[in-house]
Amino acid sequence: MSDADQQEVLPALTSIVNWVGELRDAPTEGVAPMAHPHDLTLRLREDVAAAAVSREELMKNAPEAAVGLFTVPRVVE
Amino acid sequence: MAAISPFSDLASLAKALSGKAISVPELVQIFLSRIAADTTNSFLATNPEASLAMAASAQKRLDSGNSDGRPATGNGPQGFSLVGLPIGHKDIFVTRDWPTTAASKILKDYRSPFDATVVERLELAGMVGMGKLNCDEFAMGSGNTHSAFGPVRNPWDLQAIPGGSSGGSAAAVAGGLLPAATGTDTGGSIRQPAAMCGLTGIKPTYGRASRWGMIAYASSLDQAGPIARTALDCAVLLSAMVGFDEKDSTSLERPSEDFANGISEPVRGAGDPRLPLKGLRLGLPREFFSDGLSTEVRQAIEAAIAELKSLGAETVDVGLPRTSLSIPAYYVIAPAEASSNLSRFDGVRYGHRTAGPKDLEDLYCRSRSEGFGKEVQRRILIGTFVLSHGYYDAYYIQAQRVRRLVAQDFDAAFRSCDLIVGPVAPTVAWAIDAPIKDPLQDYLADIYTLGVNLAGLPAMSVPCGFGNGDHKQRPIGLQLIGRKFEEKQLLKVAHHFQRATDWHQRTPTMGASE
Numbered sequence A: 001m002s003d004a005d006q007q008e009v010l011p012a013l014t015s016i017v018n019w020v021g022e023l024r025d026a027p028t029e030g031v032a033p034m035a036h037p038h039d040l041t042l043r044l045r046e047d048v049a050a051a052a053v054s055r056e057e058l059m060k061n062a063p064e065a066a067v068g069l070f071t072v073p074r075v076v077e
Numbered sequence B: 001m002a003a004i005s006p007f008s009d010l011a012s013l014a015k016a017l018s019g020k021a022i023s024v025p026e027l028v029q030i031f032l033s034r035i036a037a038d039t040t041n042s043f044l045a046t047n048p049e050a051s052l053a054m055a056a057s058a059q060k061r062l063d064s065g066n067s068d069g070r071p072a073t074g075n076g077p078q079g080f081s082l083v084g085l086p087i088g089h090k091d092i093f094v095t096r097d098w099p100t101t102a103a104s105k106i107l108k109d110y111r112s113p114f115d116a117t118v119v120e121r122l123e124l125a126g127m128v129g130m131g132k133l134n135c136d137e138f139a140m141g142s143g144n145t146h147s148a149f150g151p152v153r154n155p156w157d158l159q160a161i162p163g164g165s166s167g168g169s170a171a172a173v174a175g176g177l178l179p180a181a182t183g184t185d186t187g188g189s190i191r192q193p194a195a196m197c198g199l200t201g202i203k204p205t206y207g208r209a210s211r212w213g214m215i216a217y218a219s220s221l222d223q224a225g226p227i228a229r230t231a232l233d234c235a236v237l238l239s240a241m242v243g244f245d246e247k248d249s250t251s252l253e254r255p256s257e258d259f260a261n262g263i264s265e266p267v268r269g270a271g272d273p274r275l276p277l278k279g280l281r282l283g284l285p286r287e288f289f290s291d292g293l294s295t296e297v298r299q300a301i302e303a304a305i306a307e308l309k310s311l312g313a314e315t316v317d318v319g320l321p322r323t324s325l326s327i328p329a330y331y332v333i334a335p336a337e338a339s340s341n342l343s344r345f346d347g348v349r350y351g352h353r354t355a356g357p358k359d360l361e362d363l364y365c366r367s368r369s370e371g372f373g374k375e376v377q378r379r380i381l382i383g384t385f386v387l388s389h390g391y392y393d394a395y396y397i398q399a400q401r402v403r404r405l406v407a408q409d410f411d412a413a414f415r416s417c418d419l420i421v422g423p424v425a426p427t428v429a430w431a432i433d434a435p436i437k438d439p440l441q442d443y444l445a446d447i448y449t450l451g452v453n454l455a456g457l458p459a460m461s462v463p464c465g466f467g468n469g470d471h472k473q474r475p476i477g478l479q480l481i482g483r484k485f486e487e488k489q490l491l492k493v494a495h496h497f498q499r500a501t502d503w504h505q506r507t508p509t510m511g512a513s514e
Helices: A003-025 A055-061 B010-018 B024-036 B048-063 B117-124 B167-174 B191-196 B231-241 B295-310 B323-344 B360-371 B374-386 B392-413 B439-444 B450-455 B487-500
Strands: B043-045 B086-090 B128-133 B180-185 B200-203 B223-228 B281-285 B314-318 B419-423 B459-466 B475-481
Touching: A003 B323, A003 B374, A003 B392, A003 B439, B010 B024, B010 B231, B024 B048, B024 B086, B024 B128, B043 B167, B048 B128, B086 B117, B086 B167, B117 B128, B117 B180, B117 B231, B128 B167, B167 B180, B167 B191, B167 B223, B180 B191, B180 B231, B191 B200, B191 B459, B191 B475, B200 B231, B200 B487, B223 B231, B231 B459, B231 B487, B281 B295, B295 B314, B295 B419, B295 B459, B295 B475, B295 B487, B323 B374, B323 B392, B323 B439, B323 B450, B374 B392, B392 B450, B419 B487, B459 B487, B475 B487
Parallel strands: B086 B128, B086 B180, B281 B314, B281 B419
Antiparallel strands: B043 B128, B180 B223, B200 B223, B200 B459, B419 B475, B459 B475
16 A cells, blocks of 8 residues: 555544444343354365366466466565 | 337346246347446446357257246246346456456456356346446445446436445436446445345345456355346346355355245235234344434335334334444455455466566565555555464454344344345435545445455345435435345245335436436
8 A cells, every 4th residue: 555545544444343343332231243154163064075166267367377377476486 | 120129127128038028139229339338437448249159059059949938937927037138247256257346457358268157157047147347446445436447427416426335236226228237335335226226136144146257355244136227137147146055165055045935925824914913023223224324215215114003014123232343343354355365366376477576475465455456555564464473363353243243132032023224325425526534434335234244144225315405316215134045035025116106216317428
């Protein structure tokens, strides 16, 4: 983010954080956090191969690719 | 070819097709021409060739008599076949036939290798896809002013927002560019634009509609649903859209229903046909009728409630005491989930990549800074903050505790009523060029819709009037909220309301193409 963008976003973020801070005063002792609308456990499927989109097809959207791999600037010298 | 109004509902168009008053390609051409003349910026992509190919195969299907679509739709006495009927998709659903952008620069020109389950199911039912609809970037917004491809205008009043985030979906249907559209609702994004554009829209119970191929904003809140003209149209569309999908790990193992079957019957089965809502207890949450509600919306909602009472319903006073706390709870939980979901847009595998990055970190930073709009950046930053070490318990976990209290408030209210009724939004649509305010003002406008998503309940919006004075062209929506899995009752009540009123039949006088 540029300095100008940071200067612009800062007051908005500060006011949002202060505002959501009112949550902290809500009495919630003994209330279990709710992560999801239904109390369910995630379903597992059988560990068998299923039809999938091909690698070529999936990589068509890659900004840069070579030999079937995504390329990025050098990470390891 | 008979003259077909582009403002017809799906049920009448289905009748015109089955009676051979018009062919599918002719029907599709009417809407393609309307779309080409659009002045509301509702569409982000069309593909007339693909739409006409789908139209041709739908016509074949009609001619061969295989017109019943999926088994769940069209079989009931009040239902109809979806074969050959046009529909548009919010650009949050990935599609093979059109690019998918989520109205973001970061996904400009992205082409999905597969279709979202919802899109696939509607195509299996025989519907003709007409293109992709504008929305707030990554579905984050309440006015459709946060699209990277420009705001959408409300066909009722081109100076007004259409609502958001499914603003293009609502504007396209209201303007007669489409008879129906898909939308997504994370905090009101189907109900609020439907309300502001004078349409009917429903968000089903969380887990009913598959999220496979729906670009994730806040995974524990997002649900897909239809926006159309009538409750009957929504019932038939929803029947085709929902149902178990093994590709979505949060999809409920619950079959779809024929939501249209029995929609015209009284809510308690037999009884006086003039009092179809007899025995129904409508809960009026006092927090939905307090200070923040504008006078014009209050008047329209009170008149709608009087209408429901004249159809036999009774009202009871209920409380949803955590209504105002639901807003900050939502604006902690949704950005937290968004910050995690949107980390996949890193400029490596797909989407925008910055030019000439000096190293990998620079690639990530600049690709994301250039690709995401301001509102999306704000929500990612807030989400990252509330999940960070030292703030996680105070903000994120505390918001999840409040979430449970919000859900418990609904449970308590439903012990004394069958359905909760109130406004969708505190005001009519606001001016599109209103100066950029504090983002908090936009967040507060979601006060009546957010709690439903936190609790995972089904809810809908039904047209019930217009504003006053300068707002005579700005529609108002009545919100109906049900217990989990009681979509059918919501649709039934809405259907009876629409048999007694004509708000859903009004069309914009200025028209999108004038």
